[in-house]
Amino acid sequence: MIASVSVVRARQLRLLSRFTVLLLSGVGLWMSLNYLNVHVERFEQLFQRLGVLFANRYYPPDLEYITRPGFLKSVLETIHMAFLAALIGLLVSAPLAWLASFNVSPFPKMGYPLARLLITTSRAIHEMIWAIIFVMIVGYGVLAGVIALTLSCIGFSAKLFAEEIESIAPGPVEAVKASGASPLGVFLFGVLPQVKTAWIGISIYTWDVVFRASTVVGFVGAGGMGWYLRRAADQLQSDRVAAIVLLIVALVACSELFSFYARKRFHG
Amino acid sequence: MPQTPPHPHPVSAQRWLEARRRRWRALGALLLLLTLLTWWTVSSSLLPGTDWQRMGGLPAILVTVGRFLPPDLSLIPNLLQPALDTVLIAIIGTVLGSLISLPVALLGARNLAPLGRFGYLLARALMTLSRSVHEIIWALIFVSAVGLGAFAGILALACRSVGFISKILSEAIERIDPRPIEAIQAVGGSRWQVVLHGVFPQILPITVSTIIFEWDVNMNRAAVLGLVGAGGLGLAFYNQIIASHYNGVTTVLLAILAIILIGELVSAFLRRRMV
Numbered sequence: 001m002i003a004s005v006s007v008v009r010a011r012q013l014r015l016l017s018r019f020t021v022l023l024l025s026g027v028g029l030w031m032s033l034n035y036l037n038v039h040v041e042r043f044e045q046l047f048q049r050l051g052v053l054f055a056n057r058y059y060p061p062d063l064e065y066i067t068r069p070g071f072l073k074s075v076l077e078t079i080h081m082a083f084l085a086a087l088i089g090l091l092v093s094a095p096l097a098w099l100a101s102f103n104v105s106p107f108p109k110m111g112y113p114l115a116r117l118l119i120t121t122s123r124a125i126h127e128m129i130w131a132i133i134f135v136m137i138v139g140y141g142v143l144a145g146v147i148a149l150t151l152s153c154i155g156f157s158a159k160l161f162a163e164e165i166e167s168i169a170p171g172p173v174e175a176v177k178a179s180g181a182s183p184l185g186v187f188l189f190g191v192l193p194q195v196k197t198a199w200i201g202i203s204i205y206t207w208d209v210v211f212r213a214s215t216v217v218g219f220v221g222a223g224g225m226g227w228y229l230r231r232a233a234d235q236l237q238s239d240r241v242a243a244i245v246l247l248i249v250a251l252v253a254c255s256e257l258f259s260f261y262a263r264k265r266f267h268g
Numbered sequence: 269m270p271q272t273p274p275h276p277h278p279v280s281a282q283r284w285l286e287a288r289r290r291r292w293r294a295l296g297a298l299l300l301l302l303t304l305l306t307w308w309t310v311s312s313s314l315l316p317g318t319d320w321q322r323m324g325g326l327p328a329i330l331v332t333v334g335r336f337l338p339p340d341l342s343l344i345p346n347l348l349q350p351a352l353d354t355v356l357i358a359i360i361g362t363v364l365g366s367l368i369s370l371p372v373a374l375l376g377a378r379n380l381a382p383l384g385r386f387g388y389l390l391a392r393a394l395m396t397l398s399r400s401v402h403e404i405i406w407a408l409i410f411v412s413a414v415g416l417g418a419f420a421g422i423l424a425l426a427c428r429s430v431g432f433i434s435k436i437l438s439e440a441i442e443r444i445d446p447r448p449i450e451a452i453q454a455v456g457g458s459r460w461q462v463v464l465h466g467v468f469p470q471i472l473p474i475t476v477s478t479i480i481f482e483w484d485v486n487m488n489r490a491a492v493l494g495l496v497g498a499g500g501l502g503l504a505f506y507n508q509i510i511a512s513h514y515n516g517v518t519t520v521l522l523a524i525l526a527i528i529l530i531g532e533l534v535s536a537f538l539r540r541r542m543v
Contacts, residue, residue, distance in 0.1 A: 029363065032356045036418035036499070046423075050413050057412075080313035083305060124528040125521065126492045128404065132509060133517070137332050142317030216402040220495070223317055233408050245405055252400035 057238035066243045071228055075247070078224035081145045082214035086207050088146075089153025094199075096154065097161030098187055104165060104173060106183040119162070123155030127213045131222040145222030149210055157206040161199060168194040200266045204259045211255050215248045339522055340515035347504055347523045354500035355527060357418050358490040361425025362483040366475075368430050373437035374463065380441060382459065391434070398431030403489045407498045421498030425489060429482050436478045437471060444470045476542050480535045487531040491524045501527070 033040060065071065099105055100115035122130075130148035138144050168191060176190035218226025225244065232240035323329065375383055376391030383390075406424035414420050449466035457465070494502025501524050508516035 029360065032360060036353060036356055036360075036422075038360075038417070038419045038422065042414060042419065046414060053413050077313045077317055080309035084309050084314065087302065087306065120529070120532075121525065124488065124525050124532075126488050126524075128492045128495060129505065129521070129524070132495075132505075133521075136509070136514075136517075137329060139319040139322040141319050142314050143323075144318075146314065212400065212402060216404050219404060223313075229405070238412070241408070245401060248402075248405070249397060249400045253396060256396075256400075 053238075057236075058242040060239060061242035061246055062237070062239040063243050065232075065240045066247050071225065074218070074225040074228055075251070077142060078214050078218070078226075079211075081142055081149060081217075081224050082207070082211040084146050085149030085153055085214065086203075086210045089150045089210070090157055090203050090206065092150070093154050093158035093161055096158045097165060098191070100158065100162045101165035103168075103170070104186065104191055106187075115158075119155055119158045121155075122151040123159060125151075127152035127217060128220060131217040132220045135221045140221040140223075142223035145214070145217045145224060148217055148222055149214055152213055153206055153210045156209055157202055160202045160206075161195070164195045164198045164202070165191055197266070201263060204262050204266075208252075208256055208259050212252055215251070335514040336518045338515065339518040340513070341519065343508075343516050343519045344523070347501070347520065350494075350499075350501045350504045351523055351527050353418060354490045354502075354524075355487065355531070357421045357493070357498075357500055358425065358483060358486040358531075361422045361490065362429055362479060362486050364422060364426035365429030365482070365486075366433055366479050368426060369433035369437060372430060372434040373441060374467075376434060376438040377441035378438075379444075379446070380467070391438070395431045395435050395438075398427055398429075399435070400431075401428070403428045403493065404496060407493045407496045411497050416497040416499075418499040421490060421493040421500060424493060424498060425486050428489065429486060432485075433478055433482055437475060440471045440474045441467060473542075477539055480538050480542075484531055484535045487528055491528070 096115050096119065099107065099111040100119055102108070102112060105112045127148050130151050131145060134144035134147045138147070172194060173186060173190040176186050181189065214224055216226045216229070218224035219230045221227060229241065229244045232244060372391045372394055374380055375387040376395060378388065381388045403424055406427045407420055410420035410423040414423065444467060448470070449462055452462050452466045490500055492502045494500045494504065495506050497503070501520060505517065505520040505524070508520055
């Protein structure tokens with residue numbers, strides 16, 4: 001009897017504590033909505049307004065606009081930017097991840113924290129902000145976009161690369177080390193074979209992320225089709241915005257399909 | 269003395285060499301392809317698409333970089349409120365996105381698919397749409413629908429988060445153990461009871477860790493939504509740029525870095541506590 005009473009009691013306590021947490025988060029949410037000046041009552045009108053907006057302004061999309069040669073050239077430029085940034089970013093990420101993994105880092109004293117700092121910083125700052133900063137430094141155009149995308153690529157892939165290295169089996173590393181190999185030899189023959197498959201998967205995923213970002217960095221003048229998006233949005237030509245967004249969705253879907261097949265091919 | 273059995277796969281040196289040669293040839297072809305692509309992209313986009321004249325040489329670039337230093341520390345008191353805005357937008361946007369994600373994930377899980385093939389395709393289309401449209405574009409759309417301010421930012425983050433969260437969750441649902449569901453169905457449980465007691469407890473850990481991860485990413489995104497008028501630190505950043513106040517730009521950048529690092533610490537702590 002006593003046991004069942006205490007079980008009931010514990011259950012009541014648990015329910016009470018859960019209820020309290022829920023209540024507190026609700027109050028917190030309500031207070032922050034008030035603080036942010038968000039009128040929740042507008043939420044019900046939102047769908048109606050979105051419907052009217054899409055029906056009147058975004059529809060029909062101006063499909064003629066996205067077939068103009070000038071725009072198509074910017075699409076090609078976007079793809080080029082993503083390719084260059086992903087290529088450079090991945091090439092830099094591989095040695096950077098090697099430096100930034102605590103178990104096999106060749107320079108654990110200096111290189112490890114430096115590489116970590118570099119990865120964390122490029123990860124913490126959004127690619128749009130990188131794009132703005134590099135537009136300020138090197139001027140409008142493709143170069144600023146490529147640098148910004150490269151940094152965001154490094155922040156993304158180097159972290160995942162390093163996590164893969166940190167979870168490898170120590171045996172092969174010890175074996176290569178015992179045979180008297182240099183740190184580079186240890187990396188090439190003890191580490192790389194173990195992470196190769198995972199790295200290819202991560203690289204393909206990184207391509208998706210970089211390509212998605214490349215469609216909008218032009219928004220701040222860093223090359224590619226984003227500039228056309230900005231212009232259409234600023235001039236309230238919503239039918240053009242709709243066409244460009246549709247094209248972006250289609251391009252990203254194509255790129256994801258491509259990565260899907262690439263991943264399937266490499267993972268067997 | 270027992271004889272050693274013959275090796276199951278006799279190693280033929282000939283075949284091994286051939287395989288190695290084929291691998292090297294494939295690698296060479298890949299390298300050649302990458303070189304050609306690089307040459308093409310550099311010559312057709314990078315070189316003509318950049319204003320080399322304005323950039324000047326290395327000294328000019330260094331001078332520009334120098335203008336960002338030192339950070340203007342007197343700006344810090346003005347950044348506290350935008351920083352709080354950014355954090356709150358990220359939290360509320362993630363909560364809203366997660367609430368939308370749960371039904372989408374259920375619809376898009378192949379083993380449950382409560383609305384059949386139609387619901388499944390709809391959910392998959394929503395996931396792709398949500399992920400492939402960048403947060404800046406979502407924010408643009410919502411700013412034109414609900415006006416400038418934090419609300420547009422919250423909605424943009426929610427829409428952008430749905431794709432990732434519901435994709436991970438529906439994959440988790442597809443992997444669950446079917447036996448608890450069958451047990452609940454066998455004793456006459458309704459559909460809701462199946463979801464509540466059969467599916468939900470099994471995906472709870474991955475749900476929590478996915479939401480925490482997405483919140484971390486959303487902090488990052490919330491910091492740029494201000495560029496299109498959706499409040500927070502992005503707006504402060506934009507104002508400093510409009511004013512060509514380079515030292516202020518550095519300060520805002522450091523503030524963004526600070527809240528994101530704090531967010532990363534908090535999310536690492538939460539993940540360790542809850543998962």
